[in-house]
Amino acid sequence: MAAGAAGPGGAERYFTRWYKPDVKGRPCEDFCVLQHSNRICVITLAEAHPLLQSGKTIKNINYQISANCSRLQNKVSGKSKRGAQFLTELAPLCRISSSDGEEYTIYSCIRGRLIEVNENILSNPALLQEKPSTEGYIAVVLPKFEESKSITQGLLTQKEYEEVLLKRRSSAS
């Protein structure tokens, strides 16, 4: 399993981790939202996501989520980030296909404005598997100021998520 690259203090020391497991009822399709104390959120794959399991090879990452909407077209300007695409909780960010023929949709998990997507993973998909919670992030989302507390209410804390993982393991054995 790829290492979560948190250091002793960590570049992530100002981030709180929130989890959304089994999104859309698909087993183990878990996401992790890193929320900064300034309310900026980084959307990442959680460690248990099928794409991060050994043996998976990423074939393609596609930010074109429908015929007329590409996340690569997102442009923001100014302090107020004018022009950002608005994302609902289950808005797709991208689709990732693996060499075994599976396709996975990555969801925003929180409401907010899309600030940027990670273009580095297009040219270097291995980043996604090697450093899923840092350089292999999917997107940066800025929740509305008044929703910065409520958007994480439906998500699991790190501790709650670990219990989910524990249950999964015990039911599998």
Next chain:
Amino acid sequence: MRSAALLSEPVLASAGRRARGLPSMSSLAEKDRPIVQLLLNTGTCPRCILRFCCVGSQMLYRHPHKDLLKDLQEFLRKSQEEEDTVCLDVAHPPCKRLRLEPGGEGADGLKHNGAVLQLPSADSGAAAVGCSAGNVCNVCLGILQEFCEADFVKKVCQKVNAADYQFTSFVFSVSLPPQLSVRERAAWLGVKQQMRNLGLPLPKDDIVQLKEAYKWIIHPQLSEELGVPADGKSLFEVSVVFSHPETDEECHFLATACPDCFKPAKNKQSVFTRMAVIKALEKIKEEDFLKHFPWPPSSPKNLCDALEIQCNNGAVFVAGRYNKYSRNLPQTPWIIDGERKLESSVEELISEHLMAQFKADSFNFSSSGREDVDVRTLGNGRPFAIELVNPRRIHFTAEEMKRLQQAINDSSDKIQVRDLQLVTREAIGRMKEGEEEKTKTYSALIWTDKAIQREDIAFLDDIKELKLDQKTPLRVLHRRPLAVRCRLIHTMKSEYIDEHHFRLHLKTQAGTYIKEFVHGDFGRTKPNIGSLLNRTADILELDVESVDVDWPPTLAD
């Protein structure tokens, strides 16, 4: 329009004014007689009459009010006698009630509510509405009467002395109720009419401004009482705000006549500001004015109120350099959602001493850049300046400033201050100048996930002018635009500590985000120390080693 100049200010009219040597009624000429007569009869005070006659002798205005009144009456009597000997016709005008003729354009401008306005005749005496010693002037509303008296001067000076300011001169400023300009205009139009009716040359528009005359009278008294000279350039201001509620509504007709001049402004309580009223008076036609405003202006029951008597000292500026030795101290108060995150701040630790010593109302802190809460500032420190607003105390010797610096340094081990000194407002610009062009020197303590040997990091020392592409760091992205900025790391010098730690000294272009250069910020700063070392790197500690701004001047210890 001729009369526009009457009410515009400031008026530098002394050239057109007769500056006569002797402070007596010899300042008045025979052709002033009808003006004096008319104004005296309609309830205008002697000093306002002198103003309308363009008398420029400051001394004359300082004469006691009742003496001036007597002198004016004497002047009228005397000229009357002289005339009697020359021409009886003038002493007994054919028409006892002079009709005011319409102004210039021939409209029936002086009809008021259908009635023809009538000027009292020259010899109708002061009995009816005329000015006697006790009446409030219908033009200045008492400003040049009671408010020139010793009692009022004492009241102002008591306020000033109680406020306990250090000052070596003063400037006296007055705010007058706007309707005063309307009344002055009305009185002036009456004078013009009278002169026209008598076939005399029209007087000049450049009458002595009320504020100017008031200062002539009150400055010497204030100066005497306060023991310092009046000086228009003084930074110590004594201000009085006058109001006259009884006549407040007299401006209101102008809003109908000239709606453009009265646009509501956010910070003003009323649209009838002095400036708006003056603008409207410049625009309104004489006949429109006379249609709406009664002549002569009524005699008010009450004097103005001196609503506020206030003092203000010009700001004083203090500069120096500070060191910050704590990783738990923000530069300015750290408040999120109204909640205080950390107890103190650099600006508070310094300012509280200055505020106490300068006895200021408030302060404004500025500095050459700033450091994060967890970053120390070492070396010679960071230049800063503090503006002290409305200070009571302003004179400090170099020795006193040194003691003040010592008091700041003794009170906290989180910060130290040096080169503390009084500076000018202009000099502070030098602190901000070049803030963005100057280089900065840092020292960073770095951790790596995989073990390092000395030779693994040695190559960093050979890198010169390393070009970075930095996306706006996530930690500031909520309040700054998203952009990619190109920054330079001029030089680096590494100091090996152990398998997972080393110290890096960096010289960088101002505006480089050092923390992000070390940990990479999710790969958003490229290259970064992690990518250069092919490891995950993180920054444990950061210190600013120097801020290369050569202001304020270094002081000897």
